[in-house]
Amino acid sequence: MNAKHSYVILVALVASLGGLLFGYDTAVIAGAEQSVQLYLVESLGFGSLIHGLTVSSALAGCIIGAFLSGKLSNNIGRRNTLIIAAILFAISALGSAYPELFFFTVGDPTLSLLVTFNLYRILGGIGVGLASAIAPVYISEMSPQHIRGRLVVLYNMSVVVGQTVVYIVNWLITLDQPVSWINETGWRYMFASELFPAALFFFLLFFIPETPRYLAIKHQESKAFNVLEKLHGSKQTADEILGSIKYTLRVQSEKFNLFYYGKKVLIVGITIAMLQQFIGINVILYYAPRIFESLGAGQSTSMLQTVLVGVIGVVISLLAIRLVDTAGRKFLLLLGSAVSAICLIAVATLFLSGVYGISTLIFILGFVAIFQMTWGPITWVMLSEIFPNKIRGQAMSIAVTLHWGANLAASSTFPPLNEAFGAASFFIYGAISTLAFLFVWKFVPETKNKSLEEIENIWLDDVKVSKERDYEENEVVSKHD
Template identity: 55%
Template sequence: MTQQKSSLYIFSITLVATLGGLLFGYDTAVISGAEKSIEAYLVDGLDLSSFVHGATISSALIGCIIGGLISGYFSSAFGRKKSLIVAAILFLLSALGSAYPEFLFFTPGEPTIALLLTFNFYRIIGGIGVGLASAIVPMYIGEIAPAKIRGRLVSFNQFAIIFGMLVVYFVNWGIANGQSVEWIDEVGWRYMFASEAIPALLFCTFLFFVPETPRYLALKNKDDGALAILTKINGAASAKSILSEIKQSVSTSSEKLSTFAYGKTVIVIGILLSVFQQFVGINVALYYAPRIFESMGAAKDASMLQTIVMGLVNVLFTVIAIMTVDRWGRKPLLIIGSIGMAVGMFGVSGLAFANIISISTLLFIIVYTASFMMSWGPICWVLISEIFPNKIRGQAVAIAVAAQWAANYLVSSTYPMMMEYSGGLTYGLYGVMSVLSAIFVWKFVPETKGKSLEQMESFWKTPTTKNSKIS
């Protein structure tokens, strides 16, 4: 296979895989346009509390935790490709079920507790798909891609996540634009959820045309299949030597090792990276963006247009992160991002305490989200894929990803209740978390720029790093 054909083949496989990332972002943000309608129909219609509303809007995150926890088992037992097909089917079922939860058993327009639980069930199904995709898509791309371009190709997945959010902001705005609040609350929100079925169906279909990863095939002793794929990707000259390295790696990683074989420090750092990524409050901005903008006095369709502006900012600053992470390093970007997030959240908090609602609020939110997208958004995932030693990476990543989704659920589900108490204190708390995240990175997170995974493994084996400050 010529170099040009090989590059096209790799790019095509990566493009299909990143549809999983796009659906990750799409499913995460689709709720932003529908959450007020869901509140009107299933929460206010049943005279339930703001806590129930927050739990309903965040219910998909329960599925994300489950999906993250089972991703290791699924990818090992059924393969990376089949696990992604399962995720695609779950996305499709969730999109259709969330759009019309009354299907077969309930009467439209008549809210009941059973209908509320059914809606949450469909959202949790989608969340399991997100959890699977969040862990397996980067794994799939990493195991397919040639070493020299692996980092770049894996980074496309983060871009796809943010792009998926931007796409759904456009979709939600297009559905709501020019429509009455009554129509949106009755019908529009259903179209928003149903729109996810289109990329989910494309993802499921295209997955049947991509190969399983050579690493998984080698793990299952299907060496001929692994060699055939490696030859297509890397050329015949390199394929055999790469397969030999994979077989050696598979043999080594199959040894039974404790997750804490390298001490608790690396596991705790991985968990705290995940937790801080959520405790700074980013998913509040993603899930509740239209509501925040409406509180500034914007009409419903105008508020959704403002989320598009925020989505464009997110894409731009994610690209900046991808372009600079290997030049500036991980730690500087994380610290700069934390400072920017603190400025943004403290600004919003101050304006809330002063009861000032203006364009300055939007500007502070943009500063906050831009700072996150150039730092903690993509780079947290980069570090989680880098800091863990090869032999415990699967176990450790599962723990970190589950902690991340659990923290996400906690923050998102408590937001409405906290806002009822005090908006200023709520945003101020996220600002404090941003400051603490900067201190945590400065004191404890190692710089991984320019280091091989084997060098990181040696780093954690060094006794002084286990019992002293990590810099």
């Protein structure tokens, strides 16, 4: 990437703040979950199931937000949908920090307060669902094809940066503080800290344009042309791209709809989205302090080790930016599946063998590193580019809704799974990683260095081949008859 791409990079950075808030909101619970458990779960006599649902309640909102994202982004635009997400992040941050506002008394936990806390977390989750579905689409639709992969990886890197920043914030809040203060007050500061990036995201969104492909869908060709010219620095290039966009939209209007295309592309996209979660990364991210404490670390030390998880993710994401447009999407997904399986099975084996400490930590960090180089960013790259222009918002909505459903299932079931099977539960995630390798190898196409319109032709060609095969088979049957 060079100076001539400065405008598109700035636009991508603003949209990537949605990723930062995505990471911040989903990971802030890692530092606060034990305090919330004491204050709102155990004090009311509830056990691990309610604790797991409380920790992962934001994910219910993520499902709602992802489900709504397609309709919203198609009706009011990609950028305006991100503005709504920013507002929800801010409301959730304040409400999760002080759920007692307006209706309850601090220090007097009740079932209604627990429900209210979860409702605020769900609002933040809706923001995450909207941002996670639309920010990658926004970046993908704004980016030249030869740097599109890197810019969407930049979005994922922002997710990891958000997670790392909140890990550092949580650690600084707990540093040299007694456990009693953390459980009474410190956890509130963790949630409230999200107000600052949410306000920045909201403000900056007013300075970036709507995507040219959305404008073309809404028949605002002159505005689409102006944005394309600014992005590419050439009227000729802008005219060529706009012509290609209009052609694909016309072809889709005449012949195709979501379910016509969706026979294969939807299955591939949905499966990639769900496998990213079932591999088990958020089990590590959400419960990292608890896992590290089980390895013998104190609360503050476990927070510091959690920061290490985030820092590794950021550094490895830089490597992913370099590889995504050279090594390719499919190769990275295959590599990530294989190494994840090895690391997760090793963690389970070491735990069951009674081996704790540095060796176990190495495999946990190895899993985080390979995930953040492969499945973490590449999933969002693939989802943002494989769906055809006219149905991208709707198809992305379906895929990301099921992505968050898988996230909810994986994270909410970990506490009871861990209680029932202990470290053996990591064998489950290792097996899923193995299945992910087989799926990618068999069904996922390579999309590097292709325009969004060229990628459409992969699925269009599949439809043509399928139709020709069906026609030939029918001809053979009719001849026999």
